[in-house]
Amino acid sequence: MANKKVKKEIADRVNRLKKTINHHRYLYHVLDKQEISDAALDSLKHELKLLEDAHPDLITSDSPTQRVGGEPAAGFKKVRHVMPMLSLEDIFEESEFIDWLQRVQKLLGGGKIPTLFVENKFDGLALSLVYRNGILERAATRGNGLVGEDITQNARTIEAIPLKLEIHKDPSPRILKKLSAVLRDGSLEIRGEILIDQKEFKRINREQEERGEAVYANPRNLAAGSVRQLNPKIAASRKLTFSAYDLVGDVGQKRHSEEHEILFALGFKSDSEAKICVNEAQVFEARKNVEKRREYLGYGIDGLVVTVDENLLFEGLGVAGKAPRGAVAFKFPPLEATTTVKDIIVQVGRTGALTPVALLQPVNIGGVVVGRATLHNEDEINRLGVKIGDTVIVGRAGDVIPDIKKVLTDLRNGRERAFRMPKSCPVCKGEIKKDKDGVMRRCINKKCSARSLRSIYYFVSRQGFDIKGLGPKIIKALFDARLIQDAADLFELKEGDLTPLERFAEKSAENLIRAIVAKKEVELAIFIQSLGILHVGAETAEDLASRFQSFEKLREATVEDLGRVPNIGTVVAKSIFSWLQDAHNKDFLRKLLRHVSIKYKKVERSKKLSGKVFVLTGTLAALSRDEAKKRIRELSGDISESVSRKTTFVVAGEEPGSKLAHAKELGVQILSEKDFLKLLLK
Numbered sequence: 001m002a003n004k005k006v007k008k009e010i011a012d013r014v015n016r017l018k019k020t021i022n023h024h025r026y027l028y029h030v031l032d033k034q035e036i037s038d039a040a041l042d043s044l045k046h047e048l049k050l051l052e053d054a055h056p057d058l059i060t061s062d063s064p065t066q067r068v069g070g071e072p073a074a075g076f077k078k079v080r081h082v083m084p085m086l087s088l089e090d091i092f093e094e095s096e097f098i099d100w101l102q103r104v105q106k107l108l109g110g111g112k113i114p115t116l117f118v119e120n121k122f123d124g125l126a127l128s129l130v131y132r133n134g135i136l137e138r139a140a141t142r143g144n145g146l147v148g149e150d151i152t153q154n155a156r157t158i159e160a161i162p163l164k165l166e167i168h169k170d171p172s173p174r175i176l177k178k179l180s181a182v183l184r185d186g187s188l189e190i191r192g193e194i195l196i197d198q199k200e201f202k203r204i205n206r207e208q209e210e211r212g213e214a215v216y217a218n219p220r221n222l223a224a225g226s227v228r229q230l231n232p233k234i235a236a237s238r239k240l241t242f243s244a245y246d247l248v249g250d251v252g253q254k255r256h257s258e259e260h261e262i263l264f265a266l267g268f269k270s271d272s273e274a275k276i277c278v279n280e281a282q283v284f285e286a287r288k289n290v291e292k293r294r295e296y297l298g299y300g301i302d303g304l305v306v307t308v309d310e311n312l313l314f315e316g317l318g319v320a321g322k323a324p325r326g327a328v329a330f331k332f333p334p335l336e337a338t339t340t341v342k343d344i345i346v347q348v349g350r351t352g353a354l355t356p357v358a359l360l361q362p363v364n365i366g367g368v369v370v371g372r373a374t375l376h377n378e379d380e381i382n383r384l385g386v387k388i389g390d391t392v393i394v395g396r397a398g399d400v401i402p403d404i405k406k407v408l409t410d411l412r413n414g415r416e417r418a419f420r421m422p423k424s425c426p427v428c429k430g431e432i433k434k435d436k437d438g439v440m441r442r443c444i445n446k447k448c449s450a451r452s453l454r455s456i457y458y459f460v461s462r463q464g465f466d467i468k469g470l471g472p473k474i475i476k477a478l479f480d481a482r483l484i485q486d487a488a489d490l491f492e493l494k495e496g497d498l499t500p501l502e503r504f505a506e507k508s509a510e511n512l513i514r515a516i517v518a519k520k521e522v523e524l525a526i527f528i529q530s531l532g533i534l535h536v537g538a539e540t541a542e543d544l545a546s547r548f549q550s551f552e553k554l555r556e557a558t559v560e561d562l563g564r565v566p567n568i569g570t571v572v573a574k575s576i577f578s579w580l581q582d583a584h585n586k587d588f589l590r591k592l593l594r595h596v597s598i599k600y601k602k603v604e605r606s607k608k609l610s611g612k613v614f615v616l617t618g619t620l621a622a623l624s625r626d627e628a629k630k631r632i633r634e635l636s637g638d639i640s641e642s643v644s645r646k647t648t649f650v651v652a653g654e655e656p657g658s659k660l661a662h663a664k665e666l667g668v669q670i671l672s673e674k675d676f677l678k679l680l681l682k
Ligand code: IVH
Pocket: 086, 087, 088, 089, 119, 120, 121, 122, 123, 124, 125, 126, 127, 142, 192, 193, 245, 246, 305, 324, 327, 329
C-alpha cells in the first residue's frame, strides 16, 4: 500500500533527524565542538518537530524534542546550581511577540501592558558566579541548567569578573543597606555571559591556523573552549570578558531594571544599551535599531531579551517547562537554514565561466526566500561532496549570494545522485576549456547567447553604463526578439522597436530610449570596465585610464606596455590584449564607437588627508559607511577599524559604539558628522 510506504519514509526521516541532532548536540554541549551552526541545528529540530506533530506515534522519549540541556563533560567538578539556570523561549517574528505579550497580559489579569525591560541577548557562554561574604567563591557553567561545571579557576582570570564585590556607586539608600549587609555576611549570585571580542576571535583563529590547529566556528565556541581549558593560563591569554544580566538573591530590588543598576554599582559590566519599553512598538523599534548596528558592536548578539520588569509580576507568571513565562528571547532571523537540493544546473557567465548552481527546495532564511545557491565551481562541489537530493545547510550573509555551507550526509537515503560538470556548453553546446590554473571551466564560443546576454547585463549595470530602467527582463525580451545582439545595438533602438514587446507602454519606451541616449557620453574608465574583460574590474579600469588617457592609446598597447601599468601583472595584461585583438570584439567596438563618445577627465588624487588615519563609529546621516570610506580614500586618507594611538580622527555618528569611549581615553580627536563633512569639503 502506498500509504505504508510513505509512512515508512517519514519514520526513516524522523530517525535520521534524531540521530543527526543528537550527534550535533553532543558535540556542542558536551565537547564544546560545533560542526554546524545553531541556526542550522534549529532548522533540523524544526523539521523534526513538524513531523512529530503530524505523526505523534513517532515521538519517543529519547527524541531531542523531549529534552532540554546537555550532560556536563568529565574533567571539571560538577556543581548543582542553587536555583536552576533556566532557558528562554525563542521567538523570531513580531506577531509571536504580540502573542507573548497578550498571553502575559491575560495571565496578569488583563489591565495594561506591564513595563518591559529590553536588553541585548549576548551570544556567549552563560556563567553563574556565587559570592560569599562578598568574595568570589564559585563560578559555574550552565551545564544542563541544574548541574554545571566548576570553572572557578578559569573565571578568575577574566578581569571583568570582580574577585571581591565592592560598591563602586551608591544605589538607593534602601538597597545600599541590605546590599552592604549581604556583602558582609551572606551570599549573592550573579549571572551573565562570558564573551569574546570579534577582533580577538579573529586573532586567535589566525594563530590557530598558523599552528595548524582547528579554528573555532564562532565566538561562542571560542569562549566555551577557553573557559573549559584545564590550564587557566590559556584561558587567561584569551581576553575574555563578562557581561552581567541577572542578580539572584534579595537585596531589596523590586525590578529587573533595578538589578541592572545594582550590577553596575557592584562593578559589573552589563548591557549599556538596555532600556525600558512600554509597548510593543518601542520593542520593535529597539530591535530594528540594534539589528542595524549589530555588526559594529564588537561582540556577538543574537537578539534581545525582553523581561517583565516588575519582579513580583515576573515571579507570579511562573515557569513553563524550562523557561520563565515573564521573559522571551526575541531573536534576530537566523541566517542559515537546512533544505534539500532538488537539482544542480550550470550557468554560463559573460566570460564563459560555467558556474554550477543548486536549485533548492525554497526555504526562508532571515526573511528572504532562497531557492538557489551558488556552488562556485567543480572544486567546491568536490569539497562539499554535494549530490542531488542531499539535505544541506544554506547560509546567507547580507546581500551576498546564498551558498551551501555543508552537506548533512547522515540524512542520505541512498537515492542521491552525483553531479558531473557538462562536457560541452549547456547553452550553445560549444566547446569547453579548463583554465590554466585548473579551477574554472569556460565556454569558449564568443557568440554563445548566454555569454552575450550576460555581457549586456554587465554593460548596462551600475558598474558599467548604469542605464536606468534597463533590467535583465527587458534585455532578455529584446534579445529574444532579436532586437539586440550585443550592447552596441542598444544605441540603435527606436521607440517603435519597443512598443510591440509585451507590456511595454509607449511612455516607458520613450523613457528607456531617453535613458540610453543620455549615456552616450562616457568616462574612459567606465567605458573600459563596461567591456567586461576578464580580470578587469573598477580599479584596473581606472589604472588603465590614467595610464593611457584615451581608448585609442589603450588599443595600440602591447602586452609589455600593459604589463608596465601599476598593479597589472602578466595574466591581466594578456587578458586585456587578447580581448582587444579578437576579431569579434573588434567588430563590436567598431559598432559601439559609432554611438558612444569617450571622454577622459584627469582625476588628480588630492593629498589633503594623506597620513591621516580615520576610525568610523555609529551611523552617519548623510552618507553610508562605504561612501564615507570612499571619500576618505579619494583624498588619500587611511581607514582603520580600531582606535589606537595612531588614529588621527574618530568620526562619531549616531549611537556610536565603544570606539568613542576608547578614543576619549586615548585623547584622540573626535569629529562629529558635521565636522567630518566640513573636513571633506574644505
Ligand atoms: S536572561 C530566565 N538575559 O540566553 C532566563 N539571558 O536562553 C535567564 N543570554 O544561555 C536568562 N544574554 O546565558 C538573559 N541579557 C540576557 C542574556 C541571556 C544572553 C543567554 C543565557 C542563556 C540563554 C537563555
